[in-house]
Amino acid sequence: MMRNIKIVAFDADDTLWPNEDLFREAEEHFCRLMQPYTDKDKAKEALFSTEINNLPLYGYGIKAFMLSMIETALKLSGGKMDSAVTEQIISTGRAMLNQPVKLLPGALPVFKTLSAKYKLVVATKGDLLDQERKLNKSGLTRYLHHIEIMSEKNIRGYKTLMRRLGVMPQEFLMVGNSLKSDIMPVVKLGARAVWIPYSLTWQHENLATDKLSNGFIKMDKIADLLKIL
Numbered sequence: 203m204m205r206n207i208k209i210v211a212f213d214a215d216d217t218l219w220p221n222e223d224l225f226r227e228a229e230e231h232f233c234r235l236m237q238p239y240t241d242k243d244k245a246k247e248a249l250f251s252t253e254i255n256n257l258p259l260y261g262y263g264i265k266a267f268m269l270s271m272i273e274t275a276l277k278l279s280g281g282k283m284d285s286a287v288t289e290q291i292i293s294t295g296r297a298m299l300n301q302p303v304k305l306l307p308g309a310l311p312v313f314k315t316l317s318a319k320y321k322l323v324v325a326t327k328g329d330l331l332d333q334e335r336k337l338n339k340s341g342l343t344r345y346l347h348h349i350e351i352m353s354e355k356n357i358r359g360y361k362t363l364m365r366r367l368g369v370m371p372q373e374f375l376m377v378g379n380s381l382k383s384d385i386m387p388v389v390k391l392g393a394r395a396v397w398i399p400y401s402l403t404w405q406h407e408n409l410a411t412d413k414l415s416n417g418f419i420k421m422d423k424i425a426d427l428l429k430i431l
C-alpha cells in the first residue's frame with residue numbers, strides 16, 4: 203500500500219503537538235467567567251454555536267476563538283458584562299498564543315528518519331501567523347519540504363495541494379488525528395491516510411467512523427509509522 207508514496211504530509215495540531223487541551227482549558231475558564239449569567243453547559247453550547255457561525259468569516263485558530271468568546275459573553279450577559287471579563291478573555295487568548303510548543307512523543311525521531319526517504323509536508327488549518335510560530339518553535343521546519351496552511355481541509359484543498367506538489371493521489375500519504383479533516387477527503391481522492399486519534403477531539407471535527415469505507419490505517423502513536431514506511 204505504501205510502495206508508491208513520495209510525499210508524507212502531517213496534520214499539526216493534536217498530531218505533532220497537543221492543541222485541543224488548550225482550548226478545553228480556555229473553555230472551562232470562559233464558563234467560570236459566565237457563571238453570573240448562565241450555567242456551564244449553556245455557556246459551552248452558546249460558545250460552540252458562535253464559533254460555528256463565525257467559521258466562514260474568521261476561520262480557525264485562537265484569534266477567531268477569542269472573538270467568539272467575547273461575542274458569546276456579550277450575548278449571555280445581555281450586554282451587561284463588565285470590562286474585566288473582556289480583559290480576562292483577551293488575556294486567556296494571549297496566554298494560548300504564547301504557549302510553548304511541546305512535540306508529542308515520537309514526532310521528532312519520525313521526522314528525522316522519514317525525511318531521508320520522503321518529502322515531508324505539514325498541512326494544517328488555523329491561523330497563518332500562529333501556525334508558523336508553532337512550526338518555528340517545534341524545530342521541525344528543517345525536515346520539511348513544504349508547509350501548507352489551508353483555510354479548509356476538504357477535497358478541493360487536498361487536490362490543490364497535490365497539484366502544487368506535483369504528485370498523484372497514490373503517491374500522497376496524509377497523517378492526522380481528525381477523521382473529518384485529515385482522513386475522509388484524502389481517502390475520497392484515492393490517496394493514502396493514517397489516522398492517529400488524539401485523546402480529545404473538538405465537536406466540529408467529530409465524524410462517525412461508519413461514514414468511512416476503509417482505505418486508511420489506524421495507529422495508536424506516530425512512532426508506529428516507522429513500521430510501514
Ligand SMILES: [Mg+2]
Pocket residue numbers: 213214215216217378379380
Ligand atoms: Mg489536528
